[in-house]
Amino acid sequence: MPDIEDVGGGAAAGAAAETPPTEGESAAEVLVEAVGLRKAHPARGGGAPAEAVAGIDFTVRRGQAFGFLGPNGAGKSTTMRMISCVSPPSGGSLRVLGLDPRHQGALIRARLGSVPQDDTLDTELTVRENLLVYGRYFGLSRAVIRERTWQLLEFARLTDKADEAVEALSGGMRRRLTIARSLVNRPEILLLDEPTTGLDPQARHLLWERLFRLKQEGVTLLLTTHYMDEAEQLCDHIVVMDHGRIVAEGSPAELITRHVTREVLELRLAADDWQQAATVLAGAAERVEMLPDRVLLYADDGEAALAAVHRSEVRPLTALVRRASLEDVFLTLTGRTLVD
Known part of the structure; x- marks a missing residue:
């Protein structure tokens, strides 16, 4: 695959920033900004709504690998669904790529790549056909999709599997294909929800290597995980969540030095x-x-x-x-x- 910069919308690699934008910092460098972000789900039986996300603040800057760390039920995936414009916030403010997800969801989704927890690949199609079909969703021409397909198959180390049916792939290969598919529109932000859950150690490390390559080339990554080693390997900046709230944030080294x-x-x-x-x-x-x-x-x-x-x-x-x-x-x- 040629320069991953092309896949990631031409983003330049940048060091993680942990302070609010300064006066001289371009607003274009802030890709996601949440202030008091909340998400409440209706309770069964007419009770009080249950808050999955209870008023959190965070900022994601261009080129960061930003992680949400916490156990199942902490609110990580719910936060990602709000960022990806598939679940509207219940309160607070959220801006993604300078846009409002409540009213400009379609515009935002066109500039995102998404890797859900569960693979949504078409198992009856070949590896290459999955990429071709997905590219059409973004209105790309067949010639452009064909060119990007070979680039992405090389990036995912799946060129020798191009004409095999997805159902014949291992779990690790499917995850790599899902990530490759999410890059077909050259997104500005790649969202990864528990990207290595269920994979064996060898498949996890190969996937980390692919994601690390994207990160090194400046692609902005947002990921959720409950694997602490995954967060330490991939993330520049982490927010630790528990019961819908952020209990700490910083780089992995800073969090360890500060708290233990x-x-x-x-x-x-x-x-x-x-x-x-x-x-x-x-x-x-x-x-x-x-x-x-x-x-x-x-x-x-x-x-x-x-x-x-x-x-x-x-x-x-x-x-x-x-x-x-x-x-x-x-x-x-x-x-x-x-x-x-």
Whole structure:
């Protein structure tokens, strides 16, 4: 595939910005802006509406890889549906590409690429036919679609599968084809909702490599995920969501530095040691988190914390010192893990 800049609407690569637009910053650099954004769903039985998104503020700038991190039900996908103009906001303000999704949805959708959680490929068509048909939705000529089809198949590493039926593809190949299809109109923003859910580790890493290439070429990415390693790999800027609200935001490194210690000691304990562990281990680290399946000790020096554990009455079955992650950030902020 030639320059991905062409696929991404000619966006120039830019570093993630985390401050509001300055006086000298062009409004064209702000692609998505939400202020007090809300989404409420009618409650069953006539009760009060349930808020899936409860008044959030965020700004996405051109060239960013912007992630919404959180467990299922946090409001990530609902936010993405509002940005993609398939679900109207219930309150607050939302501007996408300088336009109002409530009244200019068709204009916005023509400039977006969308990768939903579930593949919506036509399994009875070939790989190439899926791209050709999708391109027609945007009014592209057959000659243009044919040219872009080969570029996108090369980008997705599917040139050797061009004439195979989609139903014969693996899950990872289908996800790559879905991403390739979303780029056929050369969108200015690519929306990815849980892009690697259900994929094996090898397929996930290949998909990350393809997305990282887009990011390096300046394509603006918005993605939701509950995989902390995915967010760390791909995102310049992250908002952590819980129960429809943003509980923290920043770059992955900033969030870890701001909210947790540098290292974490993970212990697995025998049932007999579980009751006394919280009291005995309290002085071994800055913070101790008791989870159903393990104990986490947060410390800047994990080996020193492990030495303190060995001096105590607790005898762990296993012990692992690792660096702190975004999952630790979420646990610290909300009291539960990303997979709860």
